[in-house]
Amino acid sequence: MITISPGHWRVGSGASDLLDEVVEARKVVNRVVEILEDHRILTTKIEDNVSKSPSSNLNYLVQQHNGSKRKVDVSVHFNASGNRVPYGIGTEVLYYDAVLLATTMSKAISDTSGLKNRGAKKRQELAFLHRTTMPAILIEVCFVNSIEDVKLYEMHFESICRVIAEVLATYVGQPLTTIPAEKVAFSTTALTDKINLLLQDTNWRQQVITKGVEMNALMPVWEERQIGDIDSLGLCTILTKNLI
Ligand SMILES: [Zn+2]
Known part of the structure; x- marks a missing residue:
């Protein structure tokens, strides 16, 4: 980059x-x-x-x-x-x-x-x-x-x-998030790698928010914000709860 x-x-x-x-x-x-x-x-x-x-x-x-x-x-x-x-x-x-x-x-x-x-x-x-x-x-x-x-x-x-x-x-199209990116570490390196890869995908992060707002699972204000990694994972959790 x-x-x-x-x-x-x-x-x-x-x-x-x-x-x-x-x-x-x-x-x-x-x-x-x-x-x-x-x-x-x-x-x-x-x-x-x-x-x-x-x-x-x-x-x-x-x-x-x-x-x-x-x-x-x-x-x-x-x-x-x-x-x-x-x-x-x-x-x-x-x-x-x-x-x-x-x-x-x-x-x-x-x-x-x-x-x-x-x-x-x-x-x-x-x-x-x-x-x-x-x-x-x-x-x-x-x-x-x-x-x-x-x-x-x-x-x-x-x-x-x-x-x-x-x-x-x-x-380069990857603005630094307002919250410094925490080092996300899960219990296996395979999972950590997978999540880290997903978190680097800004399109995917945007899609999660768009989908969440569409489903009324997330407040529209999230679309305007700069979202940190931990927030991203949190929003995914909320979105998942609404899917199940
Ligand atoms: Zn010089």
Whole structure:
């Protein structure tokens, strides 16, 4: 569904000032992947620990992204603009042609963190953006040489990762539920697997609600709501009671 990687290769191979770009980009990617996987959204994480130069790094990332099954390619970076400054500079998202996704992402990060919204920027010459074959964005979370940016980033790390995951999940058609998806564990793995598979099927979940409302087993308000996994199982139980 989603393939995501931190920019550059070894620690120190990206921008560095108050923060090291590679260290932070890896942290953000790891957390975003965790959130997506908690919601059972298929995610591929790529991290380059083999390259020794910028060009081999870009080749590696592009090849790995293109070799994965996904609907969107995402690269996470941090920006730098020279000397250390006290004021905020902000967040921006670069894109090849996914302008809407880039615009939404930049605004979401800005809204949740207070980082200035520098918005979506078209950068068709960047290898990651033009050589990956799915819609691609490159997130520049904030500037490592801005004291204000680094403060906001550190303060809002969790909510920044959360909104990145949310925007991506919505983009691939699997919006994160309001209740974090509980790990559903039944007494056999076969049953757990079966239920998990069903819960990933958003069409089926929608059909349960439509059917339930039709049968007057469920209140119509359920059609408007974002439904968590446990709610889904509960609604199925109610529906079944009305069938028997
Ligand atoms: Zn970078």
